[in-house]
Amino acid sequence: GSGNASKLKFAGIDGVANTVDDVVVPKGYNWEPVIRWGDPLFHDSAEFDPENQTPESQAGQFGYNCDYLDIIEIQGSNGKRGVLFSNHEYTNENIMFPPDMDISQVRKTAMAAHGLSVVEVERKGKGQPWKYVRGAKLNRRFLMDTEYELTGPAAGSDLLKTKADASGRVVLGTQNNCAGGTTPWGTILSGEENFNQYFKVSAPTDEQRRYGLTNTNPSRGWHVEEPRFDTDTPDGKNEDNRFGWIVEVDPFDPTSTPRKHTALGRFKHEGANVTIAKSGHAVSYSGDDERFDYLYKFVSKDTYREGDKKHNMSLLTEGDLYVASFSGNSPANQIDGSGVLPSDGAFDGVGHWIQLTRNNESLVPDMEVDQVLVYTRLAADKMGATKMDRPEDVEINPVNGKIYVACTNNINRTAAQADEPNPRANNRHGHIVEMTETGDQTSTQFAWKLLLVAGDPEMDESVYFNGYPADQVQPLSCPDNLAFDSAGNLWISTDGQPGTIQRNDALYRVTMEGPEMGKVEQFMAVPIDAETCGPVIHDEDGLVFVAVQHPGEDGSWDKQRSLFPDYLPAGTPSGKGGLPRPAVIQMFKGKNGFVGR
Ligand code: FEO
Ligand code: CA
Ligand code: CA
Ligand code: CA
Numbered sequence: 001g002s003g004n005a006s007k008l009k010f011a012g013i014d015g016v017a018n019t020v021d022d023v024v025v026p027k028g029y030n031w032e033p034v035i036r037w038g039d040p041l042f043h044d045s046a047e048f049d050p051e052n053q054t055p056e057s058q059a060g061q062f063g064y065n066c067d068y069l070d071i072i073e074i075q076g077s078n079g080k081r082g083v084l085f086s087n088h089e090y091t092n093e094n095i096m097f098p099p100d101m102d103i104s105q106v107r108k109t110a111m112a113a114h115g116l117s118v119v120e121v122e123r124k125g126k127g128q129p130w131k132y133v134r135g136a137k138l139n140r141r142f143l144m145d146t147e148y149e150l151t152g153p154a155a156g157s158d159l160l161k162t163k164a165d166a167s168g169r170v171v172l173g174t175q176n177n178c179a180g181g182t183t184p185w186g187t188i189l190s191g192e193e194n195f196n197q198y199f200k201v202s203a204p205t206d207e208q209r210r211y212g213l214t215n216t217n218p219s220r221g222w223h224v225e226e227p228r229f230d231t232d233t234p235d236g237k238n239e240d241n242r243f244g245w246i247v248e249v250d251p252f253d254p255t256s257t258p259r260k261h262t263a264l265g266r267f268k269h270e271g272a273n274v275t276i277a278k279s280g281h282a283v284s285y286s287g288d289d290e291r292f293d294y295l296y297k298f299v300s301k302d303t304y305r306e307g308d309k310k311h312n313m314s315l316l317t318e319g320d321l322y323v324a325s326f327s328g329n330s331p332a333n334q335i336d337g338s339g340v341l342p343s344d345g346a347f348d349g350v351g352h353w354i355q356l357t358r359n360n361e362s363l364v365p366d367m368e369v370d371q372v373l374v375y376t377r378l379a380a381d382k383m384g385a386t387k388m389d390r391p392e393d394v395e396i397n398p399v400n401g402k403i404y405v406a407c408t409n410n411i412n413r414t415a416a417q418a419d420e421p422n423p424r425a426n427n428r429h430g431h432i433v434e435m436t437e438t439g440d441q442t443s444t445q446f447a448w449k450l451l452l453v454a455g456d457p458e459m460d461e462s463v464y465f466n467g468y469p470a471d472q473v474q475p476l477s478c479p480d481n482l483a484f485d486s487a488g489n490l491w492i493s494t495d496g497q498p499g500t501i502q503r504n505d506a507l508y509r510v511t512m513e514g515p516e517m518g519k520v521e522q523f524m525a526v527p528i529d530a531e532t533c534g535p536v537i538h539d540e541d542g543l544v545f546v547a548v549q550h551p552g553e554d555g556s557w558d559k560q561r562s563l564f565p566d567y568l569p570a571g572t573p574s575g576k577g578g579l580p581r582p583a584v585i586q587m588f589k590g591k592n593g594f595v596g597r
Pocket of ligand 1: 089178179193270289392480
């Protein structure tokens with residue numbers, strides 16, 4: 001393997017067929033779980049008992065479908081102690097619970113399997129794999145009854161007041177957390193994404209429709225257990241407006257109140273990542289993961305103070321919100337929906353950031369600031385932002401400050417709708433946009449190009465890898481999460497390849513500089529039906545981590561498709577195995593740990 005100056009040496013693996021129920025890693029590498037769904041976090045937590053999970057037992061255990069992930073070394077521990085954060089996007093009731101379990105127990109237990117987890121990890125020293133520590137003092141579960149404080153210009157707005165919360169400032173719980181980001185001041189951001197699926201609404205308003213709330217009966221049935229999720233009841237009025245935010249958590253203070261930042265806008269946040277611009281302002285980038293939705297950034301009013309965490313934790317409460325407008329520089333008739341390069345040799349151009357708010361005031365005609373922040377999609381519609389192909393993770397390259405946006409796919413885009421930043425009709429495989437802000441990241445102007453147009457070059461002539469010969473790379477489809485290693489190489493994890501290139505979802509490294517720029521090598525593949533989430537690349541430590549989300553999700557209790565990560569025998573009674581457990585895993589060279597098979 002190459003990878004510009006990367007400290008992680010590996011021989012890339014081939015794609016793995018979408019029928020394989022295994023974690024595949026490079027030759028000489030090993031893997032093991034750090035923590036799995038159901039692992040007890042506290043001394044008094046119940047042991048995982050898949051046939052008899054209850055809301056109470058689940059509340060003391062690691063949740064389901066881990067997505068965002070970070071592992072931060074605790075200062076002064078000589079590399080021996082760390083804190084792991086993960087969120088729990090959703091649940092797969094069909095494979096989690098015995099079919100004869102009481103329906104109310106299923107709903108409430110699934111509810112307790114959502115949310116966030118903080119857990120301490122320990123190890124013998126640098127370069128060694130981690131183990132989670134049951135009962136450690138930072139361990140914490142964030143559940144649907146955990147209080148979150150709303151901050152920013154929309155906090156206290158009538159749009160956010162409910163029968164149970166006349167202040168419009170305190171929300172119980174977080175829903176459908178997808179990706180996230182770790183701030184320069186050591187807190188964690190997590191994005192509330194497809195919150196619409198938890199709410200019952202019989203006559204959706206235009207605003208609710210724009211957020212995907214439709215007249216259907218939510219299958220998880222939370223509205224039956226808690227009327228606040230039924231917007232047709234007095235308890236449910238406005239409750240949906242209290243989800244769809246960026247959440248900030250301090251993993252080092254287990255008594256802290258997590259917050260939802262209204263200044264960053266409300267949409268289906270994939271996640272958010274923050275950089276400190278040269279000017280000292282904190283700049284957060286966030287994608288709205290929906291077909292034809294937008295890319296946003298927030299610029300803090302105040303500036304970063306090194307070492308002043310209390311001050312820095314106020315940065316996301318006040319500032320300016322922008323949405324992106326992209327223009328191509330190739331004639332429109334060259335962008336015909338086939339996705340093959342235009343005659344100027346690149347999908348590229350310039351763009352600008354359309355400002356939606358300034359100093360807590362709306363810049364959008366006929367909308368007050370709380371309307372702009374609660375109904376951000378409608379504000380961006382009005383201002384003519386560029387409709388993207390499902391913008392997911394947005395990451396800042398720590399080496400060169402450029403911004404990378406994973407547009408995962410958009411099968412609804414027609415040839416007539418193809419434009420230079422979203423050049424493919426029926427975009428099944430997605431692409432990655434590279435943005436270079438003019439000046440620092442507070443700028444309102446940028447240049448952009450497509451870094452890669454994903455897919456299998458054998459099946460699709462439009463595949464493009466930054467100029468690298470497409471027949472010499474590993475096929476890649478549906479980029480979702482992004483990460484950088486210490487040398488500035490881009491790592492891409494995918495969600496959706498089993499359905500597009502018939503390969504298990506995977507993790508790739510892309511060389512970003514030098515003669516091999518654009519080279520794509522596959523590091524690992526996750527088991528059947530799973531999505532590769534969270535990638536954390538600690539190349540200087542020889543460790544790579546991913547969150548394995550929804551393994552075997554197309555199975556049933558009686559017919560499981562995955563037995564990851566323990567590979568205990570299937571069958572009834574399922575005992576302590578016999579079913580998949582979404583888990584955070586670590587990969588490393590050599591035989592330091594066990595192989596979970
Ligand atoms: Fe939950 Fe946008 O992936
Ligand atoms: Ca061009
Ligand atoms: Ca995602
Ligand atoms: Ca995804």
